[in-house]
Amino acid sequence: MITADVVSFSYGRTLVLDGVEVAVAPGQVVGLIGPNGSGKTTLLRTLYAALTPRAGLVALDEKPIGDLRPRELALRLAVVAQEGSGELPLTVADTVLLGRAPHLTTFQRPGRGDHRIAAAALARVGVRHLADRVFAGLSGGEKQRVLIARALAQQADHLLLDEPTNHLDIRYQHEVLALVRRLGVTTVVVLHDLNLAARYCDELVLLDTGRVAATGTPDVVLRPEVLEPVYGIGVQRIATDDGVQLLFRPLDHEEKPA
Ligand SMILES: Nc1ncnc2c1ncn2[C@@H]1O[C@H](COP(=O)(O)OP(=O)(O)OP(=O)(O)O)[C@@H](O)[C@H]1O
Numbered sequence: 001m002i003t004a005d006v007v008s009f010s011y012g013r014t015l016v017l018d019g020v021e022v023a024v025a026p027g028q029v030v031g032l033i034g035p036n037g038s039g040k041t042t043l044l045r046t047l048y049a050a051l052t053p054r055a056g057l058v059a060l061d062e063k064p065i066g067d068l069r070p071r072e073l074a075l076r077l078a079v080v081a082q083e084g085s086g087e088l089p090l091t092v093a094d095t096v097l098l099g100r101a102p103h104l105t106t107f108q109r110p111g112r113g114d115h116r117i118a119a120a121a122l123a124r125v126g127v128r129h130l131a132d133r134v135f136a137g138l139s140g141g142e143k144q145r146v147l148i149a150r151a152l153a154q155q156a157d158h159l160l161l162d163e164p165t166n167h168l169d170i171r172y173q174h175e176v177l178a179l180v181r182r183l184g185v186t187t188v189v190v191l192h193d194l195n196l197a198a199r200y201c202d203e204l205v206l207l208d209t210g211r212v213a214a215t216g217t218p219d220v221v222l223r224p225e226v227l228e229p230v231y232g233i234g235v236q237r238i239a240t241d242d243g244v245q246l247l248f249r250p251l252d253h254e255e256k257p258a
């Protein structure tokens with residue numbers, strides 16, 4: 001379980017998170033949604049201790065995250081961040097093997113079991129054929145899938161993902177999020193696509209300029225009266241055989257005479 005308890009954070013004097021509360025129950029997939037600059041990435045970074053809140057507490061199973069040693073944290077929490085993993089001249093196979101590092105002692109090399117786990121992680125995101133390629137030479141979508149494979153190889157019981165569907169084609173947007181759901185690990189995922197959020201998240205946290213504007217199931221949060229004031233866009237909600245779908249229209253356009 002991961003919780004953010006009345007978390008505030010500032011970059012310099014600018015308050016970017018203001019008393020944010022998030023609680024992710026074991027095995028739950030919680031989506032962080034909200035407009036550009038609303039604080040999603042900043043919140044995610046406080047959840048994996050890359051940023052220290054100015055006030056409030058982030059805890060993993062009720063233990064303050066700041067009290068966990070880096071290796072302990074890496075065994076519990078896998079992260080697929082926006083900033084990627086640098087441009088080290090590593091092969092894809094070696095990049096994914098890095099996910100095994102927290103399971104090894106300082107001078108221990110990955111063993112056969114680690115290679116098997118890394119290969120299985122690559123297969124799960126459909127990029128096993130890229131194993132011998134250099135990571136830096138991959139397309140954006142291929143890189144994204146490899147970074148997700150690295151997180152899977154880490155076998156942590158918490159997973160934090162910042163826009164994991166960025167760069168992915170439509171099929172892999174769904175495959176990756178369906179896979180995340182199937183993993184059954186406690187997950188926080190930043191998503192821009194609200195229809196993906198509707199389909200794959202148990203709960204959503206809607207941020208608006210650093211505050212929680214709404215929280216609850218997709219059915220509760222993804223309503224025109226909730227979304228329109230936050231995003232400033234017209235929202236139509238349609239019930240289909242396949243669940244709720246949202247359609248969007250620019251408000252300005254509608255208000256202007258033809
Ligand atoms: N390193 C930084 N220094 C100063 N301000 C920052 C820094 N990183 C982010 N900010 C500001 O903090 C606010 C929240 O940014 P954040 O990246 O968390 O938003 P976001 O919701 O993830 O946005 P997006 O949807 O555009 O990715 C923004 O106003 C942003 O300009």
